[in-house]
Amino acid sequence: MREGERELGYVVVDMQSSVIRMLKMEIAGCESLKELDAHGLLCADSMLRAAASYGAAIGAYRMESRIDELQEFLSGCGFLWSNDKFTSPLSNFIKICQK
DSSP: OEETTEEOEEEEEEEETTEEEEEEEEETTOSOTTSOOHHHHHHHHHHHHHHHHHHHHTTOOEEEEOOGGGHHHHHHTTOEEETTEEEEEGGGTSOOOOO
């Protein structure tokens, strides 16, 4: 994610069995994802929604993450902890249109 020439951060995703998985997230200037300031929260939210949109475009219906440092952030976004991972339906973040 960029703002002009400045890189703000990135999220690494893959897809497995119709689930978009967030594998890693980095936010420029953020030492720890456990303690996000207002700018960090905005970046994390934007990257989460971009990952959800990408997932929907390639056929995912659910999102999951095992990024431990994002536990508080993801809980606040509606993710649920189950089987050592956070999960959420993509419909919590984007509108999925029926064809």
